[in-house]
Amino acid sequence: xxxxxxxxxxxxxxxxxxxxxxxxxxxxxxxxxxxxxxxxxxxxxxxxxxxxxxxxxxxxxxxxxxxxxxxx
Amino acid sequence: xxxxxxxxxxxxxxxxxxxxxxxxxxxxxxxxxxxxxxxxxxxxxxxxxxxxxxxxxxxxxxxxxxxxxxxxxxxxxxxxxxxxxxxxxxxxxxxxxxxxxxxxxxxxxxxxxxxxxxxxxxxxxxxxxxxxxxxxxxxxxxxxxxxxxxxxxxxxxxxxxxxxxxxxxxxxxxxxxxxxxxxxxxxxxxxxxxxxxxxxxxxxxxxxxxxxxxxxxxxxxxxxxxxxxxxxxxxxxxxxxxxxxxxxxxxxxxxxxxxxxxxxxxxxxxxxxxxxxxxxxxxxxxxxxxxxxxxxxxxxxxxxxxxxxxxxxxxxxxxxxxxxxxxxxxxxxxxxxxxxxxxxxxxxxxxxxxxxxxxxxxxxxxxxxxxxxxxxxxxxxxxxxxxxxxxxxxxxxxxxxxxxxxxxxxxxxxxxxxxxxxxxxxxxxxxxxxxxxxxxxxxxxxxxxxxxxxxxxxxxxxxxxxxxxxxxxxxxxxxxxxxxxxxxxxxxxxxxxxxxxxxxxxxxxxxxxxxxxxxxxxxxxxxxxxxxxxxxxxxxxxxxxxxxxxxxxxxxxxxxxxxxxxxxxxxxxxxxxxxxxxxxxxxxxxxxxxxxxxxxxxxxxxxxxxxxxxxxxxxxxxxxxxxxxxxxxxxxxxxxxxxxxxxxxxxxxxxxxxxxxxxxxxxxxxxxxxxxxxxxxxxxxxxxxxxxxxxxxxxxxxxxxxxxxxxxxxxxxxxxxxxxxxxxxxxx
Ligand code: SF4
Numbered sequence: 001x002x003x004x005x006x007x008x009x010x011x012x013x014x015x016x017x018x019x020x021x022x023x024x025x026x027x028x029x030x031x032x033x034x035x036x037x038x039x040x041x042x043x044x045x046x047x048x049x050x051x052x053x054x055x056x057x058x059x060x061x062x063x064x065x066x067x068x069x070x071x072x
Numbered sequence: 073x074x075x076x077x078x079x080x081x082x083x084x085x086x087x088x089x090x091x092x093x094x095x096x097x098x099x100x101x102x103x104x105x106x107x108x109x110x111x112x113x114x115x116x117x118x119x120x121x122x123x124x125x126x127x128x129x130x131x132x133x134x135x136x137x138x139x140x141x142x143x144x145x146x147x148x149x150x151x152x153x154x155x156x157x158x159x160x161x162x163x164x165x166x167x168x169x170x171x172x173x174x175x176x177x178x179x180x181x182x183x184x185x186x187x188x189x190x191x192x193x194x195x196x197x198x199x200x201x202x203x204x205x206x207x208x209x210x211x212x213x214x215x216x217x218x219x220x221x222x223x224x225x226x227x228x229x230x231x232x233x234x235x236x237x238x239x240x241x242x243x244x245x246x247x248x249x250x251x252x253x254x255x256x257x258x259x260x261x262x263x264x265x266x267x268x269x270x271x272x273x274x275x276x277x278x279x280x281x282x283x284x285x286x287x288x289x290x291x292x293x294x295x296x297x298x299x300x301x302x303x304x305x306x307x308x309x310x311x312x313x314x315x316x317x318x319x320x321x322x323x324x325x326x327x328x329x330x331x332x333x334x335x336x337x338x339x340x341x342x343x344x345x346x347x348x349x350x351x352x353x354x355x356x357x358x359x360x361x362x363x364x365x366x367x368x369x370x371x372x373x374x375x376x377x378x379x380x381x382x383x384x385x386x387x388x389x390x391x392x393x394x395x396x397x398x399x400x401x402x403x404x405x406x407x408x409x410x411x412x413x414x415x416x417x418x419x420x421x422x423x424x425x426x427x428x429x430x431x432x433x434x435x436x437x438x439x440x441x442x443x444x445x446x447x448x449x450x451x452x453x454x455x456x457x458x459x460x461x462x463x464x465x466x467x468x469x470x471x472x473x474x475x476x477x478x479x480x481x482x483x484x485x486x487x488x489x490x491x492x493x494x495x496x497x498x499x500x501x502x503x504x505x506x507x508x509x510x511x512x513x514x515x516x517x518x519x520x521x522x523x524x525x526x527x528x529x530x531x532x533x534x535x536x537x538x539x540x541x542x543x544x545x546x547x548x549x550x551x552x553x554x555x556x557x558x559x560x561x562x563x564x565x566x567x568x569x570x571x572x573x574x575x576x577x578x579x580x581x582x583x584x585x586x587x588x589x590x591x592x593x594x595x596x597x598x599x600x601x602x603x604x605x606x607x608x609x610x611x612x613x614x615x616x617x618x619x620x621x622x623x624x625x626x627x628x629x630x631x632x633x634x635x636x637x638x639x640x641x642x643x644x645x646x647x648x649x650x651x652x653x654x655x656x657x658x659x660x661x662x663x664x665x666x667x668x669x670x671x672x673x674x675x676x677x678x679x680x681x682x683x684x685x686x687x688x689x690x691x692x693x694x695x696x697x698x699x700x701x702x703x704x705x706x707x708x709x710x711x712x713x714x715x716x717x718x719x720x721x722x723x724x725x726x727x728x729x730x731x732x733x734x735x736x737x738x739x740x741x742x743x744x745x746x747x748x749x750x751x752x753x754x755x756x757x758x759x760x761x762x763x764x765x766x767x768x769x770x771x772x773x774x775x776x777x778x779x780x781x782x783x784x785x786x787x788x789x790x791x792x793x794x795x796x797x798x799x800x801x802x803x804x
Pocket of ligand 1: 394459
């Protein structure tokens with residue numbers, strides 16, 4: 001349901017961060033092996049250039065905040 | 073001009089005026105992004121190779137993957153339907169909608185659903201369809217066809233869309249900015265998604281083992297359509313199947329780079345529907361969700377519609393590797409200037425569209441504007457799965473030629489010594505036999521030139537063969553390069569580079585632009601090479617560009633026969649015209665036995681590439697003319713072969729200051745700019761290049777271009793004449 005509100009705040013553990021797509025792919029491989037069958041890789045506010053220039057906040061959120069919890 | 077040519081010219085003229093500017097702006101923006109994001113990574117080539125290999129393997133294993141996905145989706149609680157064709161798919165989809173008593177359906181962008189015209193079928197069944205991708209929504213409101221694989225409304229500017237929405241929705245405050253329009257469309261479409269009884273999406277990839285669909289978007293509408301209504305129908309071509317999530321990463325890296333110049337798309341949603349989140353009742357926002365997902369239904373419709381036959385077709389198969397990023401269209405100079413609506417096609421348009429149209433709708437649909445591909449090959453570099461798009465266009469053109477009854481068959485059949493059958497029209501046959509014509513023109517020069525320039529001749533040429541009167545024709549030289557070479561004393565060798573070469577004289581260099589051939593000989597000799605000149609035979613480039621593959625094959629064999637003795641003697645082949653080098657290195661492998669093609673490709677060099685090699689190996693650079701300010705336009709095919717860098721490197725080494733153009737193609741592209749139906753488009757494309765060279769601090773520079781066509785185009789659009797780079801370097 002993270003697509004409906006205008007602001008999306010994601011809270012993640014620092015230990016769950018992956019460096020890049022390659023590292024995320026390795027994680028996905030293990031997760032799918034373990035039975036997971038869905039995942040969403042979201043990298044920012046939703047956007048479109050369909051009206052002639054880039055505008056943020058289309059169907060998904062306009063503001064995205066990622067809170068990284070390091071104290072664990 | 074014939075009526076058919078006049079009709080095509082008028083359509084192009086209209087689109088240049090109405091849609092050209094918006095398309096140019098949009099494609100330029102995306103291309104800049106693509107070049108930039110690709111530059112961030114040094115492993116793009118590896119990723120492209122990996123993606124290509126995955127697609128090749130998946131298409132090979134397609135029947136097995138279809139069975140696998142059927143099992144996995146069923147195990148997840150969904151249904152798989154493999155539809156033979158559009159009617160079959162539409163019947164299944166409308167039955168699903170009817171079984172749910174659906175009145176409304178919200179849809180995310182999918183070209184595959186455009187291919188089957190599912191919206192019309194659903195509307196007949198009484199279902200109201202809303203396109204939720206904003207570009208697609210614009211096109212739906214305008215009641216137009218998408219003009220681009222990824223940006224359906226690429227042909228509209230913000231002002232165009234504002235005018236459309238103001239007229240259609242009559243808002244209290246008229247819309248002006250992209251921001252206004254986006255907010256309005258978001259709210260309008262958002263409500264439709266919440267109300268929809270059924271959600272429909274495409275799929276960028278389908279993972280067979282887990283029954284997962286991958287949706288790549290920036291707006292987030294695809295996931296909303298997939299999960300908001302309780303019933304989700306995903307429609308995908310069978311070619312979207314890849315084995316599992318493990319094969320996905322290279323595509324995740326490449327697709328957004330190729331499509332939009334982004335490092336990664338905003339949303340990569342991997343869903344294995346029916347999803348296990350509860351269905352939200354927007355009418356009862358305060359009701360707690362009960363966690364039940366029992367109501368959810370999922371149907372995966374896998375569309376064949378000609379794809380099985382494409383898989384069996386050695387020339388069209390590659391089309392199935394396409395991930396529909398649109399980069400081929402964006403990198404196409406003609407597309408940039410006139411846009412997708414010019415390229416015809418029932419569904420797909422520009423770049424790879426010819427392959428798709430030929431495969432799913434048939435040759436007629438692919439034929440109309442297939443000529444707009446000039447074979448410049450810039451798309452080959454842009455394609456993330458390395459599809460040889462120009463070859464697909466050539467093959468389709470060849471098939472179209474074979475299927476037509478040309479008016480002048482009886483006339484040309486006996487006259488032109490080529491290997492293609494009577495269906496080829498006279499215009500194509502004329503340009504496809506340029507080598508033969510040039511030989512005749514040179515033998516009878518200057519009379520041939522006077523005659524060709526004479527008003528009444530031009531009128532007949534225009535009417536009968538579609539050669540535009542506004543173009544200057546090449547002026548044939550009486551003394552050919554081969555004649556000149558045979559009659560002269562070679563220069564004494566100046567260096568110690570100790571190489572033996574044979575210069576391949578293409579028809580332009582031999583009969584028209586003889587000076588560049590002489591300059592090449594003098595330059596190579598000055599650097600210590602022993603030079604021979606081969607007999608002049610057409611390489612096959614000219615007939616290939618007209619889709620005359622049989623003639624091109626015959627040409628390729630004759631050229632190779634004539635070069636073989638030189639190769640046997642250990643000589644390297646030096647080529648002046650980049651498009652002929654591209655034929656040797658790229659197309660000959662499709663025309664000749666593998667080992668013959670490979671040997672020639674391996675030992676052929678573009679002339680400045682060879683000069684660079686000689687200089688690197690100790691030849692004396694002082695033997696060449698140095699220093700000066702130069703404006704350099706490389707050649708499209710030369711850039712695809714990555715040999716343009718050698719010309720720049722040689723200039724730099726000899727102390728020249730160089731400004732380079734950054735357009736994909738000059739717009740002339742061999743015969744293209746001569747054709748009366750395309751003349752105006754060719755000039756429009758050429759003007760982008762001419763503007764760069766007419767700019768302040770560039771206009772005064774010496775103008776050089778590697779290709780004969782580029783040369784002609786520049787000369788017709790700029791006051792100063794262009795020469796080949798080797799003419800600047802050659803000693804007197
Ligand atoms: S052919 Fe290649 S560049 Fe063109 S749309 Fe397909 S994947 Fe993209």
